[in-house]
Amino acid sequence: QVQLVQSGAEVKKPGASVKVSCKASGDTFTRHYIHWVRQAPGQGLEWMGLINPYDDTIDYAQRLEGRITVTRDRSTSTVYMELSGLRSEDTAVYYCARERAVAGKDFDDWGQGTLVTVSS
Amino acid sequence: QSALTQPASVSGSPGQSITISCTGTSSDVGTYNHVSWYQQHPGKAPKVIIYEGSKRPSGVSNRFSGSKSGNTASLTISGLQAADEADYYCCSYAGGSTPYVFGGGTEVTVL
Numbered sequence: 663q664v665q666l667v668q669s670g671a672e673v674k675k676p677g678a679s680v681k682v683s684c685k686a687s688g689d690t691f692t693r694h695y696i697h698w699v700r701q702a703p704g705q706g707l708e709w710m711g712l713i714n715p716y717d718d719t720i721d722y723a724q725r726l727e728g729r730i731t732v733t734r735d736r737s738t739s740t741v742y743m744e745l746s747g748l749r750s751e752d753t754a755v756y757y758c759a760r761e762r763a764v765a766g767k768d769f770d771d772w773g774q775g776t777l778v779t780v781s782s
Numbered sequence: 783q784s785a786l787t788q789p790a791s792v793s794g795s796p797g798q799s800i801t802i803s804c805t806g807t808s809s810d811v812g813t814y815n816h817v818s819w820y821q822q823h824p825g826k827a828p829k830v831i832i833y834e835g836s837k838r839p840s841g842v843s844n845r846f847s848g849s850k851s852g853n854t855a856s857l858t859i860s861g862l863q864a865a866d867e868a869d870y871y872c873c874s875y876a877g878g879s880t881p882y883v884f885g886g887g888t889e890v891t892v893l
Contacts, residue, residue: 706785706885706887707871709882709883709884723880766816767834769818769828770830772828772829
């Protein structure tokens with residue numbers, strides 16, 4: 663069954679922030695690291711960050727440090743990714759992905775993706 | 783952390799075998815046994831087809847196989863089928879300041 667459901671498409675102006683949500687079902691929220699990966703139009707995948715469900719520690723890609731924030735809301739089993747200081751090159755489909763349990767270090771389930779368009 | 787290097791495209795005829803390479807460094811592919819491969823059809827989310835270098839998730843065809851030698855991982859698709867036309871991405875755990883790195887992707891065409 664569907665484990666990760668993301669929020670809908672967003673259009674933002676340069677300099678603004680965007681917050682994308684990823685609702686997790688089952689034991690996904692409590693037992694799996696959740697990662698964020700993005701894909702610019704016609705381009706490859708880029709790892710952005712992750713959140714550890716056991717202690718809420720986070721890890722971010724160095725090139726996004728200072729602009730990305732990943733958080734969790736336990737009351738709604740939802741993970742959020744906020745990206746600030748948006749630029750045109752941040753236009754992309756943003757995915758949340760579940761890491762395989764027991765430190766698998768691969769992504770065995772993905773959300774459907776959220777298109778974020780940055781345009782003036 | 784630089785992206786892993788993959789060929790931009792690979793093609794083959796139905797029934798043939800093809801291999802996609804994924805070259806990293808001693809800081810990622812060469813050190814960790816955590817290389818995964820993803821298949822992505824247009825407009826769809828990626829799907830894992832190989833993890834931990836050579837393991838197949840349940841439900842993935844045994845026509846897909848993975849291996850590693852030194853700093854290079856490889857994905858082999860045997861008995862190529864039309865449904866295998868897709869983009870394929872490798873990913874390696876790398877530790878450090880950016881712990882995961884993807885390859886640039888390979889477009890597979892079935893002739």
